[in-house]
Amino acid sequence: MAAFAPDIYVTPQVRKLLADEAAVLAPLLARCTGDHGLHLTTTAQAEPPAMPLLGHWATVRVAGAALGGDIRASGLEALPFADEAFGVVLLRHALETTARQDNLLDEAIRVLAPGGMLAITGIHPFGLWSPWVARQSRAPRPRLTWPWWWSQRLVRDEFELSMPRRVGSAWPRVGGASGPGSLVGGGYFLVARKKRPSAVPLRPRMVAVPAPIPGTLASGARRNAREPLS
Template identity: 45%
Template sequence: MSAACSDIYASAPLRQLLADEARDLLPELQRCTGDHGLLVSAAMQDRPPALPLLSCWTHLRLAGDRYVGDLHARVDEPLPFVDDAFELVILRHALEASALPQPMLEEGARVLSPGGLLVLSGVHPLSLWTPWMVWHGRGQSLRLHMPLQVGEWLRRHAMQVECVRRVGHAVPGGGGMPWLTEAIGGGYVLLARKRRQAVTPIRLVPRALRAPADAGLAPGARRNTACAAAMNEDRR
């Protein structure tokens, strides 16, 4: 491989990182249910995970300023999907390969259904992978984002971050002990869920009811009145 790879995501270290991410996320993804999932990836050979409880996938790949794959669209335009269309949205290294990361994240939140899961992965800027990415990704517009920053973007759009964790080897193509992976792994995964809209109960306003003008006496009162009338009649 040349020093500057034409597609850095086709390199052996990043293919291994993608595999590590998929293995790490599998337990959470297998619990996802619904009819539609969306995968947006920077890797050409990436494929949606096989999930038994999710029916249909839409797969998009970033190619410069365009999406290609199951449909073709421009990155600087809204995704051609209605709101709340997907129960699961996966952005695999898509933010770091996009010139418009915040609008992409906003679109991912928009098309996610309430209660749905958004999964995001990328190379962690505070890792030994950063200089490797800079060197081997020359000629490609790559921007690494801190998970904390991504989490703040998500919270502005009714998203609740459930967890963030490090994955992958500490150095590109290297090995390491499991505790090193958890502490200084080269990649990270972030899971966030779209908040369900709270149902606001209708507040009932009490209203006074007017009694009819010709309301009769209560049954007991009528009996007492009748007895008094009878006694008066007898006295006469």
């Protein structure tokens, strides 16, 4: 009889993959600045990467149609954050467990400030991890999506995008060395920067400015310059 994991994201195999992702993302996001970062994740045990130039993290756990962690809300509605509130938005496997993938990505883009960084990680659907996830998970299973799909979405929204890269070991395991250089890594990540609005050049326009006319004449001043002198 198959042994199902109540949450595959707390298994030793996926925790090892999360650690590999964090080791890769930390230097890539180290120069990001801002007052706050948003960490959308599948498990509260996944800590956001340490970023000394960033003020604070808000961590939101995504599970189907519910959001938990630092907030309690419905995953079918807009995130309860203001527009352009975060300098960094990190989606760590959150698009695999949300009930509405496109809606969550739209919200992540909305709350990201211009010039901010957006990072997405996930389990690659092509490889040995995909059948392991299907075998280990109870319904509803994680929805594994090709990273190029998110790349196309971000390019359409005018992000400056780096190519998706594989990360982690080729098959689910607990130990062993792994890193971003593997072509068959079980996970993937991509990083993109939100472009700032283009500055519209203003065309100068000549405007006639009337010269100020004094209201009174000084004592002894001539009222008409054309009057002949007597």
